[in-house]
Amino acid sequence: MIRSAAVNQTDNMLTFDIEEWFHANYDHINPDDYRGKGSKFRAHMDALLQICSDTGSKATFFTLGCIGEDYPDVVKAIAREGHDVASHGYGHQLAYKQTYDEFKADVKKSVDILEDLTGSKVLGYRAPSWSIVESNLHYLQALVELGLKYDASIFPVKTFLYGIPTAPTEIHRPQVNGQELDLFEVPMSVMKLGGRNMGYSGGFYFRFFPTFFIKQAIRSANRQGRNTIVYLHPREIDAAEQKLSLPSKEHFIHYYNVSGTKKKLQHIMTSFEFTSVAEHLKSRFGLQV
Template identity: 35%
Template sequence: MQKNNLTNAMSVDVEDYFQVSAFEKVISRDSWDNLNHRVEQNTDRILQIFSNCNIHATFFMLGWVAEHYPNLVRRIVESGHELASHGYNHIRVTTQNPKSFKEDVSRTKKLLEDLSGISVVGYRAASYSIGRNNLWAHEILADTGYRYSSSIYPVRHDLYGMPEAPRFAFQTPKALLLEIPISTVRLFKQNFPCGGGGYFRLFPYRLSRWALRRVNQKDNQPCVFYFHPWEIDPEQPQQKNLKLKTRIRHYLNLKRMEKRLIRLISEFHWDRIDKVFPSKI
């Protein structure tokens, strides 16, 4: 099948299965060190997939993961991928104040740069938690040396979202910072998600492919896609005492994810975020 001509941005949010926001009430951060860690093996699997498919991506890495697996940071960079920040402990920006947020993003940036030996210019908030009520975060990111954020999802969602935000990359009004939203498709005067994550596992593959192509062809814009290492790991430990909605969102179609991902990579052009948006960053 012929690929579209536009190059899209592939990204990975590097966090382990027990670090997702949906598990905050059932898994305490104090227990993280004692759990079965799977992020390194899963991320190495992603690196192999990307190598086999000859693409590069942006890896938004938790500082906690980087500190525990410094060699993984180096393997990501040595493989030609972009290293970016996902904050240190996967704490949503909506639960932070400006002071604690600045400490978090500064700490993580320095850690990643010290481990990798390269400059880190990109940031993605945990659970896309920058929105209309905390746009001050953009100014702090610019002040601390970041050049772009990919932290807004312009959709309606019970946990995140800013549907009135621009659908495509835009310069923030009060800061010299580029915001690169996750991709959505516009239908019936509403934005519908098509940029990966749980939606990619939930929707039929053909629907996701159609939506991404529509963004490329009708909007003439590159797509921004994301997923997590735990999404290609159907053997991860199953958590108990989860709400039904949370259980479905997290575990749905994990067994199908890797094949879908490889198919998606083969049918579109992909590269790192800083390569897809070079003139704007």
Template identity: 35%
Template sequence: MHLESPITNALSIDVEDYFQVSAFEGHVKRAEWEHRDCRVERNLNEILDLLSTHGAKATFFTLGWIAERFPDMIRQITKQGHELASHGYEHVRVTEQDPKTFARDITHTKKLLEDVSGCAISGYRAASYSINRSNLWAHEEIMNAGYRYSSSIYPIRHDLYGIPDAPRFAFRPLKNQDFVEIPVTTLAIGNKRIPCGGGGFFRLYPYSVSRWMINHINQHDHQAAIFYFHPWEIDTNQPRLAGLPFKTRFRHYLNLSKTHQRIAALLRDFQWTTMEGVFFGSQENPNTYPEFLLQTSI
């Protein structure tokens, strides 16, 4: 049974395999990816079954590298009514690219995903939420590449990413343009922002805390929550990499055995659909969002 909230939230999955995460960049070279045991297809099939069981839809921010190798899986995602979106080609952070390199990457990945799926791609999410104050030029490149929205900013203070004073909810980062940035959800407590949009924080908190925070966003802020997770986060049998620093090992492997159960509870307790459905008026969208129309650049 859903909690007492009329708001439908936006569920997203960042489609990358366990060896492609930014935290492993110094331990798994991209040249080694081809020789790794890819587990993303098995994990995505499990996720699709879970979404089907609960009648939920989601946005799949997908690497071009993955789409090239698993085209049937990509078509299955769209066949089941989910939104396909871009996560770049090889999970390279925006902070490691210049504008021309970045533009080539996101343009190439958009076309690749559209060719594989036969669907228009309107959403983009940067690897590791790597749009920050040093590269706000990225929004214009994303818009110029033909995307309608980005979900690439985490409005928190973090050692690896974030713009702590960015708007907490959807806003227009480019003046006089319709392009929208949709940040991952945070909870405001006094002057602090608490992450409650998924990832490692969802595995760290007890589920009851995550449920309370998302319900607070719906009931108190009257906003949809933007939640994300990765296919590898439900995979307890993924290979364990040796030689990882303690912090990296802790963040990646913490509570993997509980994630599937927690995602199922989240789908049971709240209403979920795609990013496109929540923010751009698809027929399944019960929400209205005049707020982001009023907000301008950071």
């Protein structure tokens, strides 16, 4: 696959949340009920890695520790292709429903699994369902204590499930109790729409907005010297994957336009340069590993 000639040289960041189709944070869903009972996960991962290879893109794969246990070969393949393997926690528990000690132990468990598989230090973390919010922002201190270098858990919007609408929208060093942490915060990309922050380049937003709109938003951000972060889940590129039984609103958010997402992702990745979060932080902010 050849990237188009009109490439913007800004190094936007490509990220994937590596989990199974049943990893979702709804009260009636217990992932353990579905684990090991079949999915197209390996095919999805092969497709994502192939698209990255075809477009010369590097990405950060925020990977659950349980994925490392169930698919060690997949995690090794991600690392072998030169991508950034980061933590997504162990079993997709919401961070704000854990105590500080539970959260720290959960992240450590996942980091230990991933480092053992890749032989490389895990540098970053993204909370399941963006579950670092105002009430548990101090949990970021646990990441520092574990030796991680960046967090990508904060979405500067407000939804029924997540978000800190007043959070900085640029990469920064977060403050907890008035103290700046030795940690980079890499917030999810947003744009202003109707005076409010709105996502446009990941998950439901990526599936909802048309390709031309996303491209225009990325170009606008790049012209202003800002980098866009794209994020998706493996299940979002395959309409034939199994689906959870969800109420109509949640079903719409979870599954809208999954049939068109793979083609859209390929188009976006041929139109812009993408790198991993770790490589971006190294080149732009002097991240020391």
